[in-house]
Amino acid sequence: MASVLGAVERDGPRARSGRGAFGILIGPVVLLIALFLMPMLIMIAMSFVRYPPNTSSGFTWSHYQQVLQDPINLHIAYTTLFIGTTSMAIMLLISLPLAYYMAFKAGRLELFLLLALVLADELAPVVKVYAWQVILGREGFVNWLIPGPPVEWLLFSRFAVIVTLSASYITYTTIPIYAAMKAIDKSMFEAAVDLGAGWWTQARRILIPLAAPGIFIAMILVYLPMLTDFVTADIVGGTGSYMMGQRVRDLILGAGDWGAGSALNFMLLIITLVFSWVAYRFAKLNRIEA
Amino acid sequence: MSKGAEMNGSGGSGEIVVDRVTKRFDEVVAVNDVSLTIPGGEFFSMLGPSGCGKTTTLRMVAGFEMPNAGRILLQGHDVTHVAPAKRNVNMVFQAYGLFPHMTVSDNIAFGPKIKKLPKAEIEQRVKDILHTVRLEGMEDRRPGQLSGGQQQRVALARALVNRPAALLLDEPLGALDLKLRKEMQLELKDLQTRTGTTFVYVTHDQEEAMTMSDRIAVMNLGVVEQLATPKELYQRPASAFVAGFIGTSNLITLRVDRRHDGLVTMDLGEGERILAPDPGTGEGSAQITVRPEWIKLASGEAGTRASSVSGTIADVVYLGSVTQLLVDLRTGERLSVHRLNDEVDAAEPRPGDRVVLNWAAEHSFVIGLAPSARDPEPEPERVEGRSS
């Protein structure tokens, strides 16, 4: 997705000032407006309508007040943030060394690892999540390995959600970081070693700062879907892992509360946009042109 | 008779005229009122540093850029607003622009195919041109499987197969290593002679231009500084820029103390002087250039029509066939002097030695009246660190 934004920043080969662009882009743009932008606007409108979907019932801020004042929402927001941040941290712990290995050490394995990451990512997410149920279940693989009575908190818990989310998004965290590291000139490490830097200094002073753009992109790619995830939480989560995505879904489909649901959804939308804008800015700021 | 030959028209002269052409990119003037006339069959080079407007001029001849003012004429026809595809000139690009998904022969046959030449003729032409550029047996390779020099030849063949009135070459040897570049220079010159095609060659490498060209236009900051044969450029540079850009050159500011016998003289005392032919005009001082190989270390009394000036050797640089001496004059100027190493184990001067330099008055070439304040010299010879 960053590359679509990137497409706008760079000039294509033989960029022309174009009337031709109109004819080419009119179709996609009209469809985007009709099928993407307009639904968004309808959803936003619903969050201000007193008795949605009846638009003639007048406008109100009450849905937002209701959403913000409900202590349950606050609690859910906290849970979601906790799960998201913990998973993100775990993923970075895996992705940073993995990306480093791929970019600098893998040799012929590099392409193989890349392929593996893409493959793992493109398999049906629902199936992958479900598989963790089998692994973490009461009579699952992990409990079979661990001696003694079955550990109950492995499944239908925050733990299960964190493990599953972390495993699901390794591809999305690793590849942008790997791409950023790929752009680093290897001789920089040689120079650092020559100047007497140990591996920790190299990582802290060269690798991480130069890979920062990739890390920020990874955060856009991963944080946002995690904050709105409900499939993982539904399948492997429990009462302690009720997340924002589930809340929105349940408000709309379960309780039929379009007002609160769309208000909450719109707030998530705003958070998403602000977060990705900030992360994208940071990524660009930290990019060092070779 | 082939279509290509018809297109060449008017006796296949291949003459190119660039008539008072100006090109601006936004506010930057890339080419400023440039006029060139390139007769058919000439190997013509445009030489200059990057950003001097040489490539832009070439691209205007090819049709990839439109001039803001002026005209381009090919064989007498005004083609200023004719699309590149419709001009019977072809271009060889610096990055070659070979089509990676096509074989060598498909690449070469591309132009004739687009022009819908008969199949048999295309085959014949491809065969001939492959022979000309010595790529027989490579027909079915892809560009990715060729060496840099071979890719270069495919690019040449792909352009020449269209039998263009003129071939435009944009630093075509820039991507090759030095040795291959030297070989390709000779090959290009040979190819040009054999085909009789007008070659317009853009380069920033003065040696390359000197080796191949019939005439060279030295460009700087969007204007032509001098248009002349290689020999003229070297011996009679029209400006300090040309003198500095073509080979190494010494620039000396000559204060005119005396004029006599068609010479101007700067007296430095103790019989030392610098002479130059009298340019006839101007008062005060003039700027002269002297090639390093024309300056000799004095072995006796200098003739009356020779400059004679003493200095201290600052550095000695062994360059193989010659040794370069950097000599500090008492005027504060530093001269580069080349001594031919035509004897094994000849005695070498050392840094710190005092020497007297001579050169004939005719070897001082006046390139202009010196400005009163000292301008920064183009391409000065700099040697870091004086030994004390």
Added chain:
Amino acid sequence: MVDEVLRPAGVGIDIPSPARVRARAAVNVGLWRLFLSFVFLALFGPLVVLLLFSFNDSSILAFPLSGFTVHWYEVAWSDTLLRLALVNSVAVAVAVTPLCVVLGTLTAFGLTRFRFRGRGMIGGLVGAPLILPWLIIGIAALMAYSKLHVTLNLRTVIATQTICTFPLVTAIVAAQLFRFEKVQEEAAIDLGCSRLQVLRFIILPHIASALAAAAIFAFTWSFNNFEISFFTLGFQQTFPTWVYSSVRNPEHTAVVNAISVVISVVQVGLIYAAVKLLRHGSEDETGVIVAVAA
């Protein structure tokens, strides 16, 4: 005269014994291997477990495994609901893919090869469906459809999935278009090509394999998409929604295992082909794959 600042400080080299160097290198390699195995376990372990259970002679998902059977594959084959869900998923993906390829390619051309006012805005609009979570898009679509009294069915799924997926094609094709050397186009024009001939002989061959790969990615994205289908499907089911509703039913899980294995194997083949195509299209092997993912 040597500058005092530059005077060598004397050489003090601390040379570890060769044995220690070797030992440290071995530990290093060992640690990396361990780490990579762990990553692979996280990535593919779940699927291996599914594979094992799909041949397990018990409907209870419990270790240790009992006997070997292909029974669950037979059950899956004859499950009509499952078959319907698969047919729906394939139908949606078959409709979505060509739409995405056309829309995505047009957008990639428009955005990369022209400069015009509002280019940034359109780029943002195209990129937005990729950045916004599908939950948000799905709910907005659901509200819009019901507000405008559009009946939810496969058509609504196709419409919304197309909007969410074609920007992916744009990203892949745009990446390949950026890779395109302008000089090739100029060479073709120089050799007498019209704009249309440049497109046909030079640019299309250049992006052909990227287009094919993009089509495969669009297909799998559509096939795998859960959120959009979940919100815009109405009473029908696609394969992901069928899995989602079946995993809660203990009697169904063994069937889910079997069909998941089949689907995954097919997808591995497709994705492998797509990556191969992308590599074929460019000398820089890893670059395009990165471009797809990022």
